[in-house]
Amino acid sequence: MHLVWLVPLLPFAGFLLNGSLALAGSRTKGVVSFVGVGTLVAAFGVAVYVVLDLARSHPAGPVVFTYWDWIPVGTLQVSAALQVDQLSAVMLLVVTGVGALIHIFSVGYMHDDDGYARYFAYLNLFVFFMLTLVLGANFPVTFVGWEGVGLCSYLLIGFWFEEKVNADAGKKAFIMNRIGDFGFLVAMFLIWQHTGSLDYGAVFAQAPTALTMGGGVATAITLFLFLGCTGKSAQIPLYTWLPDAMAGPTPVSALIHAATMVTAGVFLVARTNVLFALAPVSQAVVAGVGALTALFAATIALKQWDIKRVLAYSTVSQLGYMFVGVGTGAMAAGIFHLVTHAFFKALLFLGSGSVIHAMHHAYHATHSHEDAQDMRNMGGLSRYLPWTCTLMWIATLAIAGIPPFSGFFSKDEILGAAFARGTAQPLWYVYWALGLGAALLTAFYMTRMMRYTFHGPNRTGSREETHLREAPAVMTGPLVVLAILSLAGGVLNLPSLMGGTAWLERWLDPVTAAGAALVPAHEVAAGTEWTLIAVAVGIALVGIVAAFRLLDLSTLVPAKSAPGETGLGKLLWKKWYVDELYDAVVVRPILWVSRKVLWRVIDVGIVDGAGVNGAAATSRVLGWLASRLQTGELGFYAVVFVVGVVVVLSRALR
Amino acid sequence: MRADAPRLHVVGPLGPQRGIALSILAVVYWAFAGLAVIASAMCITRRNPLASALWLVQTLFCVAVLFTILDAPFIGVLQVLVYAGAIMVLFLFVIMLLNLGRSSGDLKGLVAAAVAAVLGAGLLFDLQPMAHAAPPDAIMLPAGALDSMLVHQGVVGAVAGPLFETYLVPFEITSLLLTAAVVGAVVLAKRKL
Amino acid sequence: MYDHLVLTILLAWPIVAAAALWLVPEGRAKHVAFVASLIEFAVSIPLWWRFVPSGGMQFEASVPWIAGWGISYHVGLDGISLFMVLLTTFLVPLSVLGSFSYITKRERAFYANLLVLTTGMIGVFIALDLFLFYVMWEVMLIPMYFIIGIWGGERRLYAAIKFFIYTMFGSLLMLVAILGLYFVVASRTGTYSFDYAFLLGHSTGLGSLAWWFFGAFFLAFAIKVPMFPFHTWLPDAHVEAPTAGSVILAGVLLKMGTYGFLRFALPFFPQVALHPTVQAAVVALSLIGIIYGGLVAMVQPDVKKLVAYSSVSHLGFVMLGIWALTLQSVQGALLVMINHGLSTGALFFLVGMLYERRHSRLIEAFGGLARVVPLLATALTIVSLSSIGLPGTNGFVGEFLILIGAFRTYPWAAGIATTGVIVAAMYLLWALQRVIFNKLDKAENEHLPDLSWREVAVLVPILLGIFWIGLYPKPILQRMEPAAQHLIDVVRPGAQAALR
């Protein structure tokens, strides 16, 4: 277990190597991919070792490794320390495992990109920060990873920075994250002020006594933390960066914007479950925001044409589910969905990646500049990419929540938990309902995506068609692995209801117990559970069937000749105009005020103009006027003189 | 200088011991005081410099008389000789030289006149305490003391004595001053440098 | 031996070197200056080890100067000034090196000025006699005035005189205040002395006078910092000054203001400094500085102006930290003073390098540079990130300490200040994007040369510093802690005593 430091360090070493290679401008792809992938695989190996070690020794609390005093000032003692516990173990495996797969996939996907070394450098750096995030033994260290991953996503979204949109997207992502980080920081200040420490162990030990149950402080802390999560995990109101983040290379979307980074928020809530347990209000907010986001994002996904955007919004929506889970207090469920989602969403993204790869090549071959990601330009691809097609169908069913695919179990647990809590707090019934609605839409738009992409007539173009190829093994390989995982992932946490042992739940117990102890457990009768499951599955099926019934593939035309949307369709297609709203309400006003008011008026005009230069000018003018009095005429001088005399004399006499 | 003291003494101290009644003296004093003021007023208001100069001479004479009445006959004489005699002649000479004689008026406009009047009034107002101010009694000589001193030491002697004893230094300085003036005048007057 | 002479040597050596410059040919001047400044740095390095954190004032040297007025040459170091001195000696060689190709006319004079400036700055930080302090404070003015005025940009004359008069305005009032204090204390104790410790010991119970004195000191320091309404000299000076000038300005000169608060204004007049009204005012101004500086920086078309306004923002954090007067916030403030020296210094170096290549400082003149000059772009990115306080870089540690410390004293203010991190991200990343990202659409930019070895040599030490402080600030914090604690112990009771 003491080897845990190796896990983040290996990717970091990879970053250093690849980074220097990138700066050296070397084109040696072999070394780069060896380093990039090798470090990840090695890290995965070490991670597995560490987790096994943990499982064997099965310590009561988290195992903390302190390396050096980082910020020791008076009573504030922050040390550079990593901690291994069940939660971080799960994340460890997901990050390194899925990460490794995606790295492998990237070898194929990015093969022709001249930023190859830079790409792997960034990717390794990301994994390093992500691991710091999940392994951190105190808030600041986690925060290092927290902002680090933000940085990497910034760099990777803007990877093809020649396109202004990409660079913009990167900036947008970083700034939105910063807004979240503001919350994280304030939360840390509050925590330190009220518990006197920032180490997880100490804080969670202190919290129940230091913070009153449901007290203002606890609520404030958790709400600020959650603000951080909304930024990182793209929840309302800070979700708009994630769809734009699709500007980055597809594997990046898969790794950062689906499997790992965006789930950091969920992780954080789970990590601080004790604090949330102390603040019911915050829990309601978390679950509520999650449920809303789930539905809201799903509606937008209905009308997107860009295959990656569909997936992006589905990610947002799925993250919403996870927050419903953790907000409800069902930490295990949340994490479970996090894991399964990591599998199938990574699969979906990589799949779409290979589709785009193929499309891109096709268009590249014919030098046409069509959009390689617009589903209206696809259709019938199953004939050319059979593997991708089938594998992606697996993921689709998983996300739609069709048994026995992994998604079914995790999503169902969340809904179940929400319903259960509803028995105590009716508000949660609403959340449950929203969740169901989202499930329906999810099933629908995913099926829609699959049909538009893989079935029906091909709309790519007659010449292009001939160039469509299935991706190389190095890309399909990872897909297969992921497909297996999303297929069988459910066993991780097979509920006792279905004869399972809820392994994950018990595994996480040491972490979640403290929090769980603070909130009353909500149970529902087995019968109710079964009905719930039935409802959920039914809803999903309805969605799929509807997608088959309602959508007519024959009417679809390629993007360039496609008519514009109208009415509700347009509203959805335009993402409810939220971006435009933010732009009009926040961005532009700030810029305008800064430029026109603060700078031009206050700074240049008032402070500098009127104040400083004004004073200077005034004295010059006065001086000039006074010098006009110097007429050179002696008579006048005498007059002034005598005036002086009169004044002086009268002063002297008083 | 001591030698000619008696002769001057004849001119000497007018005053009680010559038996002229004080009242007459007063009349004379007032007459000349008034004349001095009027003459000076004319001096500054005549358009023609020449006229001004002559009125100034007039003023100087009146003041000389006042000096004499105020027990300073020697100074009075000097006033006539040096001022009215030497200096004013110099002025007149220059005026003639530059023949400003008939230059039509160098008075300034009405505004200037008003300003001058106001300021002059202001100045007078500031100086007006002088009218009813006098040296502190503690250090004042008894009335007529100076007069009698003149009688005893002679008009000139009374002045000359201290001039060459107590006031030797200033006296020497004046000599230096005059030298400097001469040098200066010469430098400025020299045709070419 | 070393302990008694080091400060004096540090003070005298640059002057000597500056004089020596006139003996070498114009072309050699820069090399001589570089060696000289390196020696200065070398001399200062042992301070790091010989400094005893708990030892209070150290390396003191005191010689009567003008005994009649109780003026003495008295210098010393404590945990506050130690790092200011080290920062100075660290930055000067780099600025010399960074000017090698930038300064082409009157090199000798330029480097002479730079060295004299060094003496002035070090003098300010180590002076323990108010007369000496004042003299040093002014001495650094003239070289800077010339550096801006002779080697500056188009509007250098305006900038130079503005800088001069602005600073003079404050410092002259400070001089009156110093004299006033001197006489008041003398009239009480009967001893006429400008000695720091002595005056500090007798500066209590000044009543309303304290307000006037504090006001004067405040003005002098607030202008230097610069705090919000007194900041407008900074953009002009920064923009017009040559690279080295900007680096020194941002890196060291601004710190003289905050240092002045720490060393004089607060300890001397705690009852005024911590008077509720004053507190409110200072905190408000700091917040305005943080947010306002950031927002105005965001819309600057000129990179140097942008950095200048960002300085206003950063120094706002420092002021907040100082006035919050908790151990964390004060040490944070001290740390940010160092960080800002490194990060902003590096930023100015980079901007200067861009200017040397492109002869423009306008943001829109660039774009897509990452392709052409990857090294420079990387450096620029790292430095910007440190400047916006990314964890792992020095920026984070400082701001984190200030905020978490200030949160104890002024929770709301600290909260508002925290939004500064968002603003910082906005202006720097936006600028970064427009400079090194986006499409490389200008022909002039297509063949810019990447960093030369000399430039790398300038940047690498700073980058190392950035990460060192970001990851392992403990050695620095340890050396500061007693000094910071002492400051708090001096100020807080004094204030409470007066306010009660």
Next chain:
Amino acid sequence: MNLDLSTSQGLMIGLLPELVLTVWGLVLLAVVAWRHKTPRDLRIAGWITLAGFAASAAAVWWLWWNRVGAGGVTPMVAVDDFRYVADWLFLGAGALTVMFSFAYLERESLLAPEYYVLILFATIGMMLMAGGEDLIVIFLGLELMSVAVYVLAGIDRRSPRAAEAALKYFLLGAFASAFLLYGIALTYGATGTTNLSLIGLQVASLGLAHSPLLLIGLGLLLVGFGFKTAAVPFHMWAPDVYDGAPTPVTGFMATAVKAAAFAALARVLIEAFSQTAAWHNIVIGLAVLTMVVGNLVALAQRSLKRMLAYSSVAHAGYLLVAVSAGSGNGSAAVLFYLAAYGLTSLAAFALVAARGRGGESDLQIDDLAGLSTDRPWLAFALTVCMLSLFGFPGTAGFIGKWYILLATIAAGNGWLATVLVLTSLISAGYYLPVVMAMYMRPVPFANAHAGLRFGRLGLVA
């Protein structure tokens, strides 16, 4: 040793420096009367003058070295250190003026050796002003000085400007001395004496502090001295006269003459009127006015010489601040500041004279552009002068201001000190442009000129 000034030899010893100078002056006069044609004669006269100054300075030194003093109330002349220092000041200023004049007179071909005689006489007048213990002596000394300087101002008879300057100076000077004289008369009337110490005693013993005669007299004295010190509002003559007069003479006026006036003023106020509080506020008022007006108007000047003229008005303001302290510190500050300022501005005027040709009165500040590359030392010297005039630490000017501030704040006039520093801040607005012009503006055209030797002079400032 202690003198008895009532005896003639005592008087001789007490007035030794003045006597030496007088005799020298007469000798010089004789020489000049006999040789006054060629430049060589001019130089000879100059050297003789310098020798005279040296001799007189030696005499002063001798008095000072033997701690010559006079107990109690001394008639006519004081014998004290204040006078010695002041004398040195005048002699030094005179000597420097003479040195600057050598080149100047020849360049302008002012072949009038009397020039030196007049400077010599003027210096005697100053020494008498500073040493006079009796209002009459002071007055006569002042007249001696003035008469000589009137002529000096107009000595370049080909220049209408000079003539006009002389006329203005003379008319207003005579006008002012009438007021001064009236002041003396009234003071005499109020106290029965013109001896400074005795006046002080009388005021104290007879309680005359509020006697109208005395107060009016005091007011008029202030007016009279205010004129010579060029204090606003009695300053109007100064810029024009400084501008029109030959530059070395301007330097002489701006330093020595001003110094003499201040020395006398300080002595009169402190010895005779220490008991009369009335003057403090008046002097303070004049000081503030002078500082503000002088600095502001200087800001508006383009001509270097005229700028310096106004700046000298401003400096009179600072000096008045020192006088207003009315203490030993005050008069010490006055003397020191006079020394520092005198040295600096003499050097400045000398540099102007060195730079300008023909009517250097039209030498604009911008004309100095590129002087630093042109004649580095001259530029450096001028820079140092400007900084010193501004009172920058490390220069004599700073020490001077430092003294004044000390005295003022010690006298409890913090606000006055503040006004002083703020107005002196304004002065940066016109001193710095000179430096900028020399160092920071590009060279318009190579303009070389004589006068590098003056470069050193800046160093002493």
Next chain:
Amino acid sequence: MFTGWTLAVSAILFAIGTMGVLLRRNAIVIFMCVELMLNAVNLAFVAFAQRLGVAGQIFVFFVMAVAAAEAAVGLAIILAVYRHKETVDLQHINLLKG
């Protein structure tokens, strides 16, 4: 005798002299006005002398000497100006201003 009155007269004369200076444009006349003022002063001196001793009269003597000296130099200067300007009207003598 007459001390107070004499002082009054001297004050009046002095004021008149001052007004003259303010009123006239001709340099010579202005100078004459100054002489007038000096006379007023002399009058005051003499008045005081009568009560305080002969010293006052001695001062008058000095004043006359000064007046003489000033007259010599002053008129010389006026002549010099006239040589340049062909006038002694001060309103036309203002090369130096500003």
